[in-house]
Amino acid sequence: MVEQEKRMLVVMAHPDDETFGMAGTIARYVDEGVKVHLICTTNGDVGAAAPEMMQGYSSVAEMRLAELACAAETLGLAEVYTFGYRDSGMPGMPDNEHPDCLVAADPDVVVGKIVKVIREVHPQVVVTFDPYGGYGHPDHIATHQAAVKAFDAAANPNAYPEQIVAGLRAYRPQKLYFTTFDKTWLRFAVWLFSLMGHDPERMGRNKDINMREITGWETPIHARVKTGPYRQIVQQARECHASQLGGLSPTRLSRMLSHLFSGVQECYMRACPSVNGGGPEHDLFDGVVPGD
Template identity: 45%
Template structure:
């Protein structure tokens, strides 16, 4: 009897509505367009994000607004499903939101991992992707979800035999270029983001992780841009996206990079497909 080929499935495990678009939206759209079922586990509803009051006219709470923005982005990217893990956004390191008992930051890593395991068993993804160990820009929720995903992937071994675990790999060469361009245009790279709490110069000093896989998403870039636009409440104040990012894309092209954690790679491993063995 011929073996039925299992449908390719990818599970992306992140922390807030917008992480999926700003971070690796190009890659999600790229695989969804190829027919891969890409599912998103989103740990929180981004309750601690700051938004202008105009965005709250149609929504009762920040959580409702950000949920609506994520479902808009999910359509644009072609996500097969969005599942919330139900934790509260912990805000940036040291903020009062960190102390909220419902926050992801306060949740025991084993409990979070258990929830993720349930979805790994159900969806049986060949590829699981999460944040890097420093959570991109040291956001406590990004770091927490990285730890929980690594734990979940290893405890779900029996169900994900042969699957691969990746984390996003921030390209610090590009980051240094952004810092350079920001300084050139009179902007302060040490106070970035809606809450001015991201220091890009500090991030350029973090250790690089190997770019084992590079996904060129030029063919679906319109979808990624559409998804970014869905998160309108979070756009303003990002590193002056329109001007700087346009030049940036022209120079560096449109690609995302990933580090493979499981299985371990041999030196110099490089691929253009997260599903490659």
């Protein structure tokens, strides 16, 4: 492990969450010399894919992992760890029942996989979804829960002791953040959609996203990271995920409005160390001691 090196681990669920959630942040830190590693827990099998997008691929998973590889190269990720679970789909979909999907996996096994990466990479900063998974996607929620447990377990030598026996050592990252967004803009969108005659409680391709409920989920913003200079890289990473560009989740919509009205920034809730007053941070590495 290189002393003084800054390292970040991003723990997401689908190929594209890293780009539509926090591409600007990743691009900024890579540019600043931070080694940014990504865990993607599922293969995104349930994502939409137009037939023309499938040319040359035998499955949606294969196509989406190729899109992820493109985004990883564009953003300059140091390493991508794919866990290979099947996408669980939104609640109520038959995909929830598939034995290979993430929500059917033993949570302790998923936590152990993340712990192993933390003990290998030694990230000072870990970023994952908020407790509601942004808009309630079960894979986002399962990934959040596993990442939060792994953040603590990685530091405990009695957790997953077989990894210690194999030569890894217990390691405690210094900060844990959840991706979030400014709900003011979502409230504005709910109002606008209602005005236009849409039902904000039944949004999305499958009418399974309740935007009004999402505005009630408490996810305070503790860090605002300016990402304006990286707009072009973000756009290139988005284009890598061409098969998913049509979808407009509430988080994406809210970010778009936020970028439009308050400048290009990405927002985070800080889970560790706990927040005790003070203004928002502008750098996820504030107060971090680099090195091992």
